[in-house]
Amino acid sequence: MLFGIEDPYVWSALVLCILSMILCAIYGALRWNYDD
Amino acid sequence: MAVSTTVLGFAMALYLAVVVYLTWYGYKRTLRAEDYMVCGRRISSYVLAISYGATFISTSAIVGFGGVAGLLGMGLLWLTFLNIFVGIFIAFALFGPRTRKMGKNLGAMSFPELLGKRFNSRFIQAFSGAVIFLFMPLYAGIVIIGAARFLEVTLSVDYNLALLVFVIIIAAYVVVGGLITVMYTDAFQGTIMFVSMLILLVLTYAKLGGVTEAHQALTAMSNLVPESLSAGGMTGWTSFPVFGSPIWWTLVSTLILGVGIGVLAQPQLAVRFITARSSSSLYRAMLVGGVFIFMMTGVAFLVGALSNVYFYQNYGKIAVEMAGGNIDLIIPTYINDAMPDFFVVIFMLTLIAAAMSTLSSQFHVMGTSLGYDFYKGIVSKFRQEKTVLLTRIGIVITITVSVILAYILPISIIARATAIFFGLCAAAFLPMYIGALFWKRMTRAGAIAGLVSGTILSLFWLVFVHVKESSALGICEFLFGKPSLLSGTWQFVDPILVAFPIAFVISVVVSLLTNPPDEEHLEKCFKGV
Numbered sequence: 001m002l003f004g005i006e007d008p009y010v011w012s013a014l015v016l017c018i019l020s021m022i023l024c025a026i027y028g029a030l031r032w033n034y035d036d
Numbered sequence: 037m038a039v040s041t042t043v044l045g046f047a048m049a050l051y052l053a054v055v056v057y058l059t060w061y062g063y064k065r066t067l068r069a070e071d072y073m074v075c076g077r078r079i080s081s082y083v084l085a086i087s088y089g090a091t092f093i094s095t096s097a098i099v100g101f102g103g104v105a106g107l108l109g110m111g112l113l114w115l116t117f118l119n120i121f122v123g124i125f126i127a128f129a130l131f132g133p134r135t136r137k138m139g140k141n142l143g144a145m146s147f148p149e150l151l152g153k154r155f156n157s158r159f160i161q162a163f164s165g166a167v168i169f170l171f172m173p174l175y176a177g178i179v180i181i182g183a184a185r186f187l188e189v190t191l192s193v194d195y196n197l198a199l200l201v202f203v204i205i206i207a208a209y210v211v212v213g214g215l216i217t218v219m220y221t222d223a224f225q226g227t228i229m230f231v232s233m234l235i236l237l238v239l240t241y242a243k244l245g246g247v248t249e250a251h252q253a254l255t256a257m258s259n260l261v262p263e264s265l266s267a268g269g270m271t272g273w274t275s276f277p278v279f280g281s282p283i284w285w286t287l288v289s290t291l292i293l294g295v296g297i298g299v300l301a302q303p304q305l306a307v308r309f310i311t312a313r314s315s316s317s318l319y320r321a322m323l324v325g326g327v328f329i330f331m332m333t334g335v336a337f338l339v340g341a342l343s344n345v346y347f348y349q350n351y352g353k354i355a356v357e358m359a360g361g362n363i364d365l366i367i368p369t370y371i372n373d374a375m376p377d378f379f380v381v382i383f384m385l386t387l388i389a390a391a392m393s394t395l396s397s398q399f400h401v402m403g404t405s406l407g408y409d410f411y412k413g414i415v416s417k418f419r420q421e422k423t424v425l426l427t428r429i430g431i432v433i434t435i436t437v438s439v440i441l442a443y444i445l446p447i448s449i450i451a452r453a454t455a456i457f458f459g460l461c462a463a464a465f466l467p468m469y470i471g472a473l474f475w476k477r478m479t480r481a482g483a484i485a486g487l488v489s490g491t492i493l494s495l496f497w498l499v500f501v502h503v504k505e506s507s508a509l510g511i512c513e514f515l516f517g518k519p520s521l522l523s524g525t526w527q528f529v530d531p532i533l534v535a536f537p538i539a540f541v542i543s544v545v546v547s548l549l550t551n552p553p554d555e556e557h558l559e560k561c562f563k564g565v
Contacts, residue, residue, distance in 0.1 A: 005255065013110070028323040
């Protein structure tokens, strides 16, 4: 059970959404001043 | 939606005033063809991120797919995950920088031109342009119909008048201001969408007593799943359907994979990468892009599913019953019933902004594919100084075709337009696009083989096998007396799972069987990539 959702096939999707947003943010921040 | 027409009229006037200003701004900044086609390759990260997201997310993603979540539940969040991971992370981290640099190296001003120049083939540019201008008007048609129906109900105006005025406004700013106006209006419209969906998320959870409480209340409603849906495999609104059931296949193959992967080869999105000022502006765009997509589809799916709790607690009915069986009415009914008046006005503007931002990009890319890519591919001498004029003519022609299609095609066909276009683009363009960016050994013959086989296979599967489209089109029924040539699970498998892998394999095999491409040309393509 996570966020009040019992089915791991559903709450894992919500977790992956949050993780992928964080991944995008970290990757973008690390390459903020990327020099072509 | 019951709201003061005066308040809505004032908000609309303010909104249109900004659009007019941005049209003038785009017109003033358009000094050469490159400005009109790819914003002079100097778009900043915020405009790029929001424009990409707002083009990606149309009204149907919020209202249509939100309604599907109201019917089938939160399993759709897998699509949001793919939208963020594939549509933003993979697209901006892997495809974006290479597309931008290769586009700059080759002087490409459109997605078909990039592919054509990469493989030294005018046929690829013309054929890709033809696929876009022949099939994209269908996709634009469904967005036009959705917006006109929405305006008809909210403003109490005639449907035909709403449709024509809406299309003329968008056509005017696309034709006059080119891609600069399109992307800046996208950024303005996307900002409205972002704020609106954030408010919707907060108000919904506040109304239902908090995140965990709302989800638990929805979980407890699993015994209320309609008989017809539980027979199809549905188990509840917070649980996944039974593995292998028809609803499972629909959810996994069409909604999640079809739309989730199909996004990579959308020409109106890929051209955004060519407009970027630098690779760092692509990377910076990822910060906003991921959150923006979650705020659009993630919120629409969560709220769509949770509307069941609100309706059950207040009326003793589930969402689809409240909407009279029409899932497209679930989100509007919920907004009208559960949200304060001030938000109803904001949400109306959001839906208009979502339709406009998607349509304007469709109009621009359809016009460039006809007036630039297709025309340039079939004439022996193309006069570069005529680019903007020909593109403007292309835009007017393809918009006219879109409006005619919206009127003459039965709604059963046009309702499948988004799935048809996404599936077709993935099978036709994606093998060649991946090869162009990541595999130097892919040859012109391999690219053409993948493009043509992907197009034919995808269309075959749509017309004769995938029952949602084949039954709507009726060609299979007419020729063979049955809606689909195959039976059982195959009828529910999306074309992207069949046509794309086969076209990809064909591309690779043909490339390996033909002579490697010219080293000098490859060096030019991959300089700095």
